[in-house]
Amino acid sequence: MKKSLEEKEDKNLPKPVDETQTSLVKADYQQTKLLKKGIHLMADERLEDAVKVFDQIIRIDPNNTEALLKMGYSKFHLDDYAGALQAYDKVLDIDVANSEAWNLKSLVHYQQKQYPKALDCVEKSIESDPTFGMAWYNKACYLSLLNEVPDSIESLKRSIEIDVKNAKRAVRDKDFANIKIEESFRRIVELVVFESIRQGYHTIGAIVWTTFISKAEVEDSLRKLMEKGLVVKNEKRQGLNKIDTYDIEPEMAAKIGVEKKSLIGTTKKLPGTIKSLKDVSESIQSTKLAIEEENIEKIIKNFSLFIDAEKLGTTMIEQFLEEHREIRLYKVRLEDKGLDYLKENKEKILGLFDSVEAVITKKLRGQV
Template sequence: MEKLFGRKLLSDRKDSNSSISSGGYKITEDDIKKVNLYNKGVNKMSEEKFEDAVRCFDLSLRIDPYFVDSLIKKGYAHFHLNQFNIAISVFDQVLEIDINNPEVWNLKGLVFYKSKNYEKAIECCEKAIDINPNDSMGWYNYACYLTLDGRTSQGMEALKKSIELDISNAKKAVKDRDFLGARMEEDYKRIIEVVILESIRQGNDHLGKILWVTGLDRDEIQDATSRLANKGLLIKNVKKSFTGKDEQYELTQELISKIGMEKRSSSKPLESKKEVLFSSQQLKDISNILYESSESSERGDLNLLLQNIDKLLNPILHGTLILDNYFEEHRELRLFYSRLKEKGQEYLNSNKDEISRFMLEMEKKIKG
């Protein structure tokens, strides 16, 4: 969205009670009031107090009925309140002021999407794309709506265009349930391959890590990596770990020369990278910390529990080794630590049994 004072508003009139000048435009006391109300409404939206936000935007619009920024946010607030007809009406008001506003066409399409009126949603997206053909999110939404409307081939073409404009949309697409109907399409499978290659390029070279960062399921990853291996784009290795067998992947040197590789912390080349394993002393230390974590959780000792989890996550101590060998458990430890830091004793009191049980199960797994 453009800055509020970066353009001339339709409400700027010769008879306004001007008192300030900025960039050649006159800013009145009413301008300041409406912007303050607008900002208050945005803050209410961030707090998910959408009815309060609507009241703020309405007060802002009493001062200037053509204040586009407030109209857009008001429509979006009504959308969050599931007041879809009102949201459409508000967005139509904006389009009467600025028919070539791609953001509003996209938002209007989103309302129709939530109402499951995919045909109307597609029409809105087409308007947005016509106005701004380089809007990756417009193409992404267009792909969703086409796929949901049963036009899967067209949807995949739109999705490819979206990914060409922004590679991050590939990762988003493989998690998006809107594309469930396209999962057997060859184009969609190629998008999964792109996501996996990009994940490996960034250093996520284990099956567990790819599961976490992409949201794909194990079968999809193994199917895609097998296809990529057959195409000569990656090498699959199966290695033994404490949790059993683990698949590890390497991009071929030919592919690396074309797309590059994210810099790794190790100065050694990819092919000489060795799996890091625990020493017997480290296993004993980690086991003791996990047991103490379980005990401190049962007692409701927040400070000691946080200290223990920090030892498990700290890369200088045990964090790196746990991440490499127990990726899923490392993720859970991070989540517990974040929630305990944020919500404190209240969260611990409500989840002490779950946390204690997790620590004991992880200790059992490490001991084998």
């Protein structure tokens, strides 16, 4: 049939298909499909199977940095550190300023207790993206392990400025054993206690439960916060007993806002978690529609929802940190390059949201 069509010269016949272009489209579609499959396998902790899928993608496109990063991450958690480093180095051969690859590479060296190498890598990550909060946090860990106390504290402060949740992470991180006696670190503990009260946990027991800080440290932090006039102590009756409760100073509470929970901070988190995930899922539907319509203004506006900590950003960071970072990057590039960039990366962006949506569905099924 193909030969007979080529022999005809009738101008009314449809133009022959550009097989080169068609093959490229098919290859791109196949990569997207395989990437989704690999991400699902990672979510199910089937890491060896995920590595095989990412390897298939790389055979099709050796420059697929997303597949290389995920392959490296999977190999890292399989304790194949040489394989992980090889994957990250391939990414850096393609894009030497890839901050995520440098940060992940630093974690391999950290796991091998090669702290100077880890520090060198994470500093390159920060050079590529100075707003990468997790890289600053990791830098603080490595510096602490190298007993570079002042620099460690400064890096930790920077990471907390970018994401306050790093404060809560730090107070129970054994890597900071060298700096926990420092007064600057104790102020970070105070910040975590203060934030716990702001979120509605008003008793010592509830604060200990939510922060994993020792009772003695919580009591010490509460004393200092009261001395500074940031927290006030009250007494409330619970049955026949009286218990001490702690609240943010009223004038400050009015400025920063507080969340109300039960007296001992035992409000169930599950409904809030479900609601947050459902909110993300609904926004994904709206975002995917905007992407299909190629409505750049609406896409950028929706991306802001996923990034803004006051909206969906907190949930995204807690549940989908890597995807949160990718959405932030896509937003910057869409603002810079517009429709041309969207057309070139449409399937990849849709694939990202498809994978997040799949994980949300799985989480909701497990929680409801």
